[in-house]
Amino acid sequence: MTVVGIGADGWAGLTAAARDALTGAEVLIGGARQLVMAPTRACPGERVSWPSPLRPAVPRLLAQYAGRRIVVLASGDPMFYGIGRALSEEIGPDRLRILPHPSSVSYACARLGWPVEDTEVVTVVGRPLARLAAALHQGRRVLVLSAGSGSPGEIAALLRERGFGPSRMRVLEQLGSEDEAAYEGTADAWPHPPGDPLNVVAVDCRRAPGALRLGATPGLPDGAYEHDGQLTKRHVRAATLCALAPAPGELLWDVGGGSGSIGIEWMRTHPSCRAVSVERSPERAARITRNAAALGVPGLRVVTGAAPEALAGLPAPDAVFIGGGLTAPGLLDAVWAALPAGGRLVANTVTLESEALLARWYREHGGELVKLAVSHATAVGGFTGWRQAMPVTQWSVTKGAAGGEDAPVTTAQVTKEGV
Structure with missing residues (x-):
């Protein structure tokens, strides 16, 4: 099979x-916009339009x-957010001959004078617009692959909502064609009505x-979250993500999601990271969904239900965080059984009862047991003193390569540290 990329x-x-590939084809498959570009006299093969939904x-x-x-x-480069991926996964790359065309990103960067390697690319074609929020950082350049004529206005609205109203926006239409056009403005005062549906939006x-200000590392300000008090606070959250050690493509179970902060910041570390947040309260589960959208990771999956029952049927995790409900019967046994060899488990608690449980599991399975103590400077009359938050006991462990326990630990490995 041959895949031909075609531009505007x-x-x-x-x-x-x-x-040559098109003129010799017996069957031409593509979208309506692409098929009409191949002249029927030169390309007499049978024409088939992709149905919707396409992938099935x-x-x-x-x-x-x-x-x-x-x-x-x-359209453009078939292996850049294109049909090439689906075909490669379906029949294997060895059975494909791919003839790419310059992508819209290459055209846009050429017009703007932006180095491709320094430009963030976000697609909203078949994906939530909220994904753009994770790419917004002062001074960065972002190209947004639009879903249609309404995308520029929707992007401007999102930029205003996320505190990036002064950003300069440029819309590039029909890149590479004789009808190529461009117009610009700021998100705060976006003046343009919907234009051509084939467009790319450049954002300074x-x-x-x-x-x-939201940084790129774990430990976002607590004020970035909507919450009811059930929130892993900033400094402990940063230490927790450090222990979880997310890597591209990995899946996290965030058990006892609360406000969703651990799952959200896990997913913000890399676009391919995935997370499932399990929360028994429907009100909190809805709040997690809102927080995930606001912080640019609308793909966070939220499961409403009590663990361990709500864990049934979930895809196997690479890591598990337990932020609440540790003493629920069978919870630790269930997540331990679900973890593959090399999987990580991190659990936090502030209660003596749960701490005793973690100490027992630590003795049996090893890992690292630490107490995280955070104090904040606060006014004491006319002076300044320290006010300590409740200390958090954290147990982290990697499941042994053979599916059993890690090496035993000694009491010398139990440490206390301030954060």
């Missing part, structure tokens, strides 16, 4: 190899036209004065 410049912009239809169409010369038409990020 249509047939005229194709290489000789791409044209891929194996059926490939089976239907098996044994015939198939060419799939794709500028934070508004007084807007809350």
Whole structure:
């Protein structure tokens, strides 16, 4: 199978190899916009439009036209948020011949004078617009692959809501075609009505004065979250994410989600990180969903129910955090059984009863047991003194390579440290 990338410049912009593939095809599969760009006289093959939803239809169409010369038409670079990924996963890369066209990102960066390697790219095609929030940092350049003519206005509204109203926006339409056009403004005063649906939005990020600054590392300000007091506070949260050690592509179970902060900041470490937040309170579960959208990770999955029962059927985790409900019967046994070899478990508690439970598991399975104590400077009359928050006992452990316990520990490994 051959996959041909085509741009807004249509047939005229194709290489000789791409044209030869199209003229020799018995079946042409693609979106309506791509298929119309291939002239029928030069490309007489049968034409098939992708149905919606597209992904479930891929194996059926490939089976239907098996044994015939198939060419799939794709927009721009088929392996950049394109159909190439689905086809590669379905039939294997060794059975594909891919002839890419410059992507809209390459065109946009060429027009703007932006180095591609220094430009953040966010797509909102079939994905929530809220994902853009995680890419907003002072001075950064972001390209947004639009979902249609309404995307620029929606992007401007999100920038205003997230404190980036002064950001400069430029809309680049029909990149690479004779009808290419561009217009600009700031998100605060976006003046333009919806334009061409084929567009890319370039954002020069500028934070508004007084807007809350959100860094790229765990330990966001507590004020970034909507909460009812059930929130892992900033300094303990940073230490907890450090112990969980997220890596790209990994899945976290956040058990006893509260306000969702651990799962949210796990996902913010890398776009491919995934998390499931389990929370028994429907009100808190709804709050977790709102916090995840506000902080740019709307893909956080929220399961409403009590653990361990609510854990049944979830995909196997790479790491588990338990922030509440430690003494629930069978909870620690359930998450330990669910962890694969090399999986990490981190549990926090402030109660003596749960601390005793963690001490027992520490003796049996090893790992690291620490007490995190945080004090804040506060006024004492006309002077300043320290006010200590409730200390947090934290147990972290990596499941042994053979599925059993890690090496035993000694009492010398139990430490107390201030954060």
